[in-house]
């Protein structure tokens with residue numbers, strides 16, 4: 001974390017190297033269009049919308065770095081933000097690590113944000129950054145669950161899975177991105193945790209360090225399956241109607 005003699009510097013790493021298998025056949029998910037603009041560009045704009053974010057590192061599909069550089073050059077983005085593009089890896093975890101490795105020195109706060117969450121509002125981004133600046137080593141935006149969740153015993157043979165527990169719903173949260181971190185803590189986590197995790201905050205938990213939650217936002221949902229594309233287009237249409245955006 002920075003000392004008090006200089007301001008915090010914040011960078012965002014956007015893992016965008018996934019195929020999007022659950023979305024169905026087509027281009028890599030981050031390059032597919034929402035309202036005519038690639039999902040990745042929406043996600044980049046969402047990070048650059050925060051005045052605190054001075055660098056965005058895009059982790060591109062392994063063979064797509066040149067195409068992503070062209071996309072960044074072709075679309076309007078804030079002048080105050082710098083951009084870097086690096087090729088990604090086999091897993092989300094590996095892609096985030098490659099993005100972290102590309103960060104120049106001098107950043108105190110790092111956001112990790114899925115390209116697949118293109119519509120996160122800037123207030124959520126700023127709330128995450130603020131909580132890290134106030135001293136939390138790791139911060140996640142999250143929402144309470146609408147569904148009851150059952151823990152099951154998976155069955156390889158396809159037979160009905162037995163329920164083994166019903167966690168108390170009031171204590172569960174659905175976690176979104178951007179997740180925010182003290183830079184050195186996140187780097188240490190990516191260097192030392194070898195188990196597969198589904199989010200970066202999970203690595204911080206494995207180091208035994210605290211992770212705190214700030215309110216997430218319903219528009220920060222992840223585009224995973226085809227129906228999510230319908231919802232994303234509807235959110236953009238509502239924004240256009242409300243803001244002329």
Ligand SMILES: Nc1ccn([C@@H]2O[C@H](COP(=O)(O)OP(=O)(O)OP(=O)(O)O)[C@@H](O)[C@H]2O)c(=O)n1
Nearest residue numbers: 015016017018019020021022090091095115116
């Ligand atoms: N090797 C990978 C895999 C995923 N991601 C990124 O991690 C984010 C969250 O992953 P997810 O939504 O699961 O995307 P995919 O892995 O593309 O989806 P699927 O599992 O359906 O293939 C996405 O922005 C995705 O591009 C990545 O950078 N590198």
Ligand SMILES: C[C@](O)(CO)[C@H](O)COP(=O)(O)O
Nearest residue numbers: 092114175176177198199222
């Ligand atoms: C990081 C994440 O978006 C938090 O909810 C999520 O864990 C990514 O999971 P995925 O299975 O790689 O989409």
